[in-house]
Amino acid sequence: MRVVVLTGAGISAESGVPTFRDADGLWEGHRVEDVATPEAFERAPGVVHAFYDARREALDTVEPNPAHHALARLEQALGDDLFLVTQNIDDLHERGGSTRVHHMHGELRSALCLGCDAHVPWPAEQGGLGDLPPCPRCGSCALRPDVVWFGEVPYGMDEILGHLAEADLFVSVGTSGAVYPAAGFVQYARAHGARTLELNLEPSEGSHLFHDARHGPAGVLVPEWVDTLTRRS
Ligand code: APR
Numbered sequence: 603m604r605v606v607v608l609t610g611a612g613i614s615a616e617s618g619v620p621t622f623r624d625a626d627g628l629w630e631g632h633r634v635e636d637v638a639t640p641e642a643f644e645r646a647p648g649v650v651h652a653f654y655d656a657r658r659e660a661l662d663t664v665e666p667n668p669a670h671h672a673l674a675r676l677e678q679a680l681g682d683d684l685f686l687v688t689q690n691i692d693d694l695h696e697r698g699g700s701t702r703v704h705h706m707h708g709e710l711r712s713a714l715c716l717g718c719d720a721h722v723p724w725p726a727e728q729g730g731l732g733d734l735p736p737c738p739r740c741g742s743c744a745l746r747p748d749v750v751w752f753g754e755v756p757y758g759m760d761e762i763l764g765h766l767a768e769a770d771l772f773v774s775v776g777t778s779g780a781v782y783p784a785a786g787f788v789q790y791a792r793a794h795g796a797r798t799l800e801l802n803l804e805p806s807e808g809s810h811l812f813h814d815a816r817h818g819p820a821g822v823l824v825p826e827w828v829d830t831l832t833r834r835s
Contacts, residue, residue, distance in 0.1 A: 605680060605685070606765050606771070607772075608775065610776045611776060614692055614776075616667045623778050639752050657692075665697070666694040669776075674700045685704065686700055689777060691705065692710060704761070704762065707750040709749075766787055772792070774798075774806070774812070775823075776803070792813075800816070801823040801824060
């Protein structure tokens with residue numbers, strides 16, 4: 603059985619990573635247009651760097667939770683038949699044991715070079731706010747957070763759509779369904795014949811689009827679902 607799992611901020615909530623749109627969510631304290639657009643970075647790179655520096659530092663204080671670990675077990679069981687795509691820029695899937703994670707919105711621990719388009723590890727040494735070393739590939743001083751901002755195209759859309767079209771089952775975990783294109787994956791997968799399941803704390807904006815939905819914490823629902831699926835296969 604070919605399975606595509608899409609995850610969002612809700613899967614990392616029980617690890618202590620704030621979501622975006624819940625009460626106390628990240629966007630409550632920030633205007634998206636101040637920290638998460640290319641225009642904001644051009645206008646005030648220091649403000650944008652400070653926002654992502656804080657997110658990156660916070661990664662050191664959190665650990666993967668049972669939902670991340672369960673998806674790593676699912677990868678072991680299904681191998682290439684699992685495609686895990688996340689909107690999250692944290693590294694908790696990898697630290698939970700997943701080895702193939704498609705980060706459609708980029709990664710906090712990666713930098714993007716505006717000079718040569720290389721994706722390189724975020725530099726360990728950083729002088730001060732936005733004071734980044736030159737790109738290790740091309741030497742130009744043009745590194746930025748490797749995060750897909752509003753108005754930019756998510757990474758690897760062709761690959762994602764290919765997997766969705768082939769999927770027998772599409773599962774969405776911990777995402778509000780407020781941001782496209784990820785919010786449209788359920789309809790795309792369904793139109794191509796997949797069964798669809800939502801696992802979320804509460805009904806998402808697109809909850810009615812799924813064949814099945816279970817509501818509760820990801821740390822409980824995901825291990826339950828993975829256990830059932832792996833027992834069956
Ligand atoms: N278990 C399961 N779901 C949870 C949990 C939990 N413990 N806690 C919160 N949730 C659910 C919320 O109910 C909400 O529906 O997770 C969802 C989080 O929604 P958002 O904060 O909107 O996060 P997400 O859907 O990942 O946002 C998508 O928007 O701002 C951009 O680029 C950012 O990747 C992000 C994208």
